[in-house]
Amino acid sequence: MLLAKNLKFLRTQVQMTQTELAEKLGLQRTMISAYEDGRSEPKLSSLDIMAKLFHVNIDELLYHDIEAQGRKAVQNKSIKVLTIAVDGGDNEKITMVGQKASAGYLNGYADPEYMESLPQFHLPNLSRHTTYRAFELSGDSMLPLVPGTIIIGSYVEQIKDIKSGKTYVLVTVTEGVVYKRVFNYLEENGKLFLVSDNEHYKPYEVKGEDVLEVWEAKAFISTDFPNPKDKSKPVSLEDISQMILELKSEIIRLGGK
Known part of the structure; x- marks a missing residue:
């Protein structure tokens, strides 16, 4: 599972501190440190918030090496709703x-x-x-x-x-x-x-x-x-x-x- 690596990478990319992320999740900063060190795993409710916060899906957050391979950009959906x-x-x-x-x-x-x-x-x-x-x-x-x-x-x-x-x-x-x-x-x-x-x-x-x-x-x-x-x-x-x-x-x- 790649959660620890992905979480640290995504958080630093948006220049968010562990304290700031902990506040958004309603947790102590030490829990974010534990997630990023691989010493603990978040609950599903926290994973859902993380995924929405960093614009990824939970599967990508857990099992895809985002830093090394880039985002899973090939999707079978429209890029967006087009305004004409x-x-x-x-x-x-x-x-x-x-x-x-x-x-x-x-x-x-x-x-x-x-x-x-x-x-x-x-x-x-x-x-x-x-x-x-x-x-x-x-x-x-x-x-x-x-x-x-x-x-x-x-x-x-x-x-x-x-x-x-x-x-x-x-x-x-x-x-x-x-x-x-x-x-x-x-x-x-x-x-x-x-x-x-x-x-x-x-x-x-x-x-x-x-x-x-x-x-x-x-x-x-x-x-x-x-x-x-x-x-x-x-x-x-x-x-x-x-x-x-x-x-x-x-x-x-x-x-x-």
Whole structure:
């Protein structure tokens, strides 16, 4: 059973003291110390509170090595209930999340009133059976798409459906709103690898449980026309695969954490 290790890891991750956790459970601090040392086991009622407090299920808390393997992010359920906008004919509209709105989107993506305050529009030739959202790019990590380009993404209900090598807009609690080429290693370690098409940016990983929304890139809108003299080129899929292998080797060398 991995309760002792998981409890200490999850508590320190959220910077909670043993005393603070004990207060939430209605226990003495010494009991939390005993749980984390493996000298005692909590009652089911306390386990239930812990699971809710750290956003895990009891089975994961007891038997899954969260620190070493990451969260069990592959689930057969929707990431969340999606807030959408419709017109007078009950047709879905595309909500636009601009650069300045990105920070507020993390707090307001599930708030209908906030979503209604964002710009909305229609585009022709898109499926009426799919929900779309538009995100404005910032930075140059996805050249040749320049800052200000608008990415049109279709909603992905389940994070496990992310296809390695394709580009997505991810809304995450750790990185905010990002547009990257994504490689899906959820079944291996509960994580995603995010890669920039601009070779000057290094790949990095995101835990599956930190992902709030996933939007698969389907189209883009830009006022910047390609310049044939521009020597900036995106890295190839072969280059990306090599970067992923190097990154995974480095993670393994450092202990897989």
